[in-house]
Amino acid sequence: SPPLSVSPAADPAVISPQDPTLLIGSSLVATCTVSPDFPLKAEDLYWTLNGRRLPAASYAALGPSTLSVALARLNGSRQQSGDNLVCHSRDGGILAGSCLYVGLPPEKPVNITCWSKNMKDLTCKWAPGTEGETFLHTNYTLKYKRRWYGQDNTCQEYHTAGTYSCHIPKDLALFTPYEIWVEASNRLGVAVSDVVMLDILDVVTTDPPSDVHVSRVGDLEDQLSVRWSSPPALKDFLFQAKYQIQYRVEDSSEWKVVDDVGNQTSCRLAGLRPGTVYFVQVRCNPFSIYGSKKAGIWSDWSNPTAASTPRSERVAGGCDPKGGEQNTTLRRELKQFFGWVKKHAYGCSNLGIKLYDQWRVWLQKSHKTRNQV
Amino acid sequence: GDSWGIFTFLCAALCNLPALPALNCSEELGAGQSIQQTYDLTRYLEHQLRTLAGTYLNYLGPPFNEPDFNPPRLARAERVPSATVDLDLWRGLTDNARLAANYRAYSRLLCYLRVLDGQVGTAELRHRLAHFCASLQGLVLSIGGVMSSLGYPLPAGPAAPPAPPGAPAAPNDFLKKMDDFWLLKELQTWLWRSAKDFNRLKKKVPPAVVTLRLEARGF
Numbered sequence: 001s002p003p004l005s006v007s008p009a010a011d012p013a014v015i016s017p018q019d020p021t022l023l024i025g026s027s028l029v030a031t032c033t034v035s036p037d038f039p040l041k042a043e044d045l046y047w048t049l050n051g052r053r054l055p056a057a058s059y060a061a062l063g064p065s066t067l068s069v070a071l072a073r074l075n076g077s078r079q080q081s082g083d084n085l086v087c088h089s090r091d092g093g094i095l096a097g098s099c100l101y102v103g104l105p106p107e108k109p110v111n112i113t114c115w116s117k118n119m120k121d122l123t124c125k126w127a128p129g130t131e132g133e134t135f136l137h138t139n140y141t142l143k144y145k146r147r148w149y150g151q152d153n154t155c156q157e158y159h160t161a162g163t164y165s166c167h168i169p170k171d172l173a174l175f176t177p178y179e180i181w182v183e184a185s186n187r188l189g190v191a192v193s194d195v196v197m198l199d200i201l202d203v204v205t206t207d208p209p210s211d212v213h214v215s216r217v218g219d220l221e222d223q224l225s226v227r228w229s230s231p232p233a234l235k236d237f238l239f240q241a242k243y244q245i246q247y248r249v250e251d252s253s254e255w256k257v258v259d260d261v262g263n264q265t266s267c268r269l270a271g272l273r274p275g276t277v278y279f280v281q282v283r284c285n286p287f288s289i290y291g292s293k294k295a296g297i298w299s300d301w302s303n304p305t306a307a308s309t310p311r312s313e314r315v316a317g318g319c320d321p322k323g324g325e326q327n328t329t330l331r332r333e334l335k336q337f338f339g340w341v342k343k344h345a346y347g348c349s350n351l352g353i354k355l356y357d358q359w360r361v362w363l364q365k366s367h368k369t370r371n372q373v
Numbered sequence: 374g375d376s377w378g379i380f381t382f383l384c385a386a387l388c389n390l391p392a393l394p395a396l397n398c399s400e401e402l403g404a405g406q407s408i409q410q411t412y413d414l415t416r417y418l419e420h421q422l423r424t425l426a427g428t429y430l431n432y433l434g435p436p437f438n439e440p441d442f443n444p445p446r447l448a449r450a451e452r453v454p455s456a457t458v459d460l461d462l463w464r465g466l467t468d469n470a471r472l473a474a475n476y477r478a479y480s481r482l483l484c485y486l487r488v489l490d491g492q493v494g495t496a497e498l499r500h501r502l503a504h505f506c507a508s509l510q511g512l513v514l515s516i517g518g519v520m521s522s523l524g525y526p527l528p529a530g531p532a533a534p535p536a537p538p539g540a541p542a543a544p545n546d547f548l549k550k551m552d553d554f555w556l557l558k559e560l561q562t563w564l565w566r567s568a569k570d571f572n573r574l575k576k577k578v579p580p581a582v583v584t585l586r587l588e589a590r591g592f
Contacts, residue, residue: 011548012445019546051435079434080494082546086436094444097547137494159496 012038013087013095021101021187024135027072032087032096034065042067044090049100050078074102076135103135105189109164109182112196115203115297118233122172122200124155125165126182129191136186142166147177147197174200175290201290205297207231209243209265209282214307221274221310227266228282231299240288245269246301250277250364263287275311279304279361304365306357331356404522404578411515412571418508419564425501426557432498433550444551453485453555454478456562463566468574469525475567476516477528482563483509485556523578 013034022028032047034040042061047054047069058070067087077083082099089095107129114124124142142155155166172178178200182193209228217223230241245258245267261267272278281301288294308331335353342352430438454477463471483506490502517527543549 015547048436051439079432081433081550084434084436084547084550086547097550099546099550163496 011035011096012089013040015085015087015096015098017098019082019099019101021136022074023188024076024102024104025073026102027070028074028100029068029070030085030098031062031066031068033063034095036065038065038095040089040095041065045095046088046090048084048086048088050084074100076104076133077102080135080137101136101187103133103186103188106134106138106184106186106191108191109140109184109193112180112182112193114180114196114198115205116172116200118206119174119200119204120172121170122168122203123161123165124168124180124182125161126193127164128184129193134186134188136188138184138186140164141183141185142168142180143183144168144178144180146173147179172200176200202294203297204286206241206284206286206299207233208299208302209284210302212280212282212302212305214278214280214305216307216310217268219310219312221312222270222272224269224272224278224280224307224309225266226269226280226282228302230265231284239286239290242285242287242295243267243282244285244298245280245282247278247280249273250279250306250360272309274309277306277308277357277360279306279364281305304361306361307354308357404519405575407515407519407522408571408575408578411512411519412568412575414508414512414515415564415568415571418505418512419561419568421505421508422557422561422564425505426561428498428501429553429557432495433553437550437554442554444554446555453552453559454481454563456559456566468523468577469520471570472516472520472523472525473528475563475570476513476520478563479509479513479516482556482560483513486560489553489556519574 013032016031016033017028020028030047032045034045041064045067046056047059047067049071054069054071060068060070062068069085071085077100082101084097085100086097087095109126110129112124112126114122116122122144126140126142128138128140140158142158143152144155145152153168155168157167157169159165160167176199177197179195179197181195184191184193209231212226212228214224214226217225226245228243240263242263243261243265245261246255247258247269248255258267258269269278269280281304283301284299286296331353334356338352338356427438436442456478466474486502486506486509490499490506520527543552
């Protein structure tokens with residue numbers, strides 16, 4: 001239908017109420033009053049809600065140029081920008097519109113969890129309280145204050161670890177209890193979560209250990225030695241790290257965890273299968289920061305490092321003789337090749353069987369992601 | 374997808390620095406290449422806008438996202454630079470005038486889009502809008518570069534003027550939705566027509582680099 005031509009300065013009509021906010025289930029009577037400049041009468045008008053024509057039975061003429069519509073038991077808004085209630089002239093042209101915001105007040109946000117990376121900052125995440133939807137745009141504000149010190153602070157950097165998260169980058173005191181809470185607000189009201197109390201030192205996490213090396217133990221077929229460095233960020237603080245190792249066979253997705261590593265930076269894995277490639281990861285928990293004896297939060301796992309156990313020349317009762325033999329022959333040849341390359345080609349000193357193993361790790365990872373997509 | 378666009382934008386931004394006369398990279402780049410780049414950016418923005426507009430209009434809800442939606446253009450909405458000029462009139466303009474009109478229009482459209490970005494509800498929309506604004510900023514710079522390489526002066530005044538005085542924000546939410554609809558619509562038309570403009574300009578400008586400036590001046 002052809003649009004109205006550009007109109008004079010006044011709007012063609014006025015709707016009341018304009019952009020109201022309503023609770024789900026409530027009813028509404030809206031009126032459309034045509035401006036005196038326009039030669040339109042009440043019977044020339046009709047209403048639509050979100051593009052759908054409303055039944056004439058719900059209309060009533062309240063004056064020569066005023067038409068009302070009755071809406072009962074409203075559902076939650078179809079979109080967060082508001083339902084579009086529009087007053088039209090007979091030919092379909094738009095005279096005026098009003099956005100209806102129909103929904104529910106927010107519920108208390110829940111499950112606030114926080115962590116500090118190397119005692120420098122604090123990131124918190126939470127979940128919205130509502131099981132269903134509020135249908136209205138809800139704003140979340142994370143607030144925090146030092147207990148007994150009065151002043152509320154507001155977190156500014158949102159969505160750093162998912163939608164419902166916030167990051168406080170600085171000016172945090174240690175050995176100090178903080179009160180943290182989240183306020184949810186929308187057009188219909190505000191809801192405040194329960195207050196969480198914590199000390200930064202209670203929720204410290206760190207980077208994964210660096211320089212993870214996995215190597216053979218001489219000719220021992222069933223062992224591998226793992227070495228790593230403690231994460232550099234925490235070396236200034238008095239703490240004891242505890243570590244965990246997990247490892248798996250190349251073709252398996254089942255990780256074995258070594259829990260009792262303590263605070264050493266090396267460990268020997270035993271009881272392994274000969275002639276097998278293993279992937280190994282290490283993670284760190286900054287335990288007992290400043291002597292507090294409390295556990296921190298485990299870091300992410302380090303990137304997987306690969307190594308293989310040796311296999312002696314004589315045939316051990318292996319499960320996959322064909323596959324295993326092919327592997328061994330390939331590896332032997334590769335080693336010989338790399339040795340030759342080192343001698344005869346300059347600048348290739350990084351080539352080695354270790355690099356080949358890292359490539360195997362990468363191959364498996366990218367194969368997995370390709371399969372997931 | 375995204376990385377190609379950002380790459381193009383960065384190229385456009387880096388290679389078109391009209392503020393540094395000593396380091397006029399566009400001269401080395403050649404007007405021809407500059408125009409090609411601008412054309413490519415325009416097409417990329419057209420593509421991006423399709424997705425952005427689709428998402429945004431769904432956010433506004435029906436009837437805004439209906440294909441035949443054609444609301445009245447109220448007088449207040451005329452502050453958005455309109456692309457619907459008489460086509461013969463448009464073609465009759467000089468290259469300089471056409472380029473200047475494009476430069477000014479996109480600068481203002483960028484302003485309005487940035488305001489939109491500040492108000493929009495969902496994170497996805499904010500992300501898309503931010504990305505689009507960055508690309509559009511690249512287009513403005515790119516057009517500036519083309520004008521420099523052809524020896525035309527850039528339109529006077531700030532590249533991105535503040536909201537023009539006497540144009541108040543929409544008095545109610547529904548009228549604001551209409552403003553947003555027209556902003557996207559005009560943007561669509563501008564980009565569609567700019568692509569044609571740059572395509573035609575490409576054919577006019579010879580590939581030679583050195584004598585380019587002199588030839589352009591005599592145009």
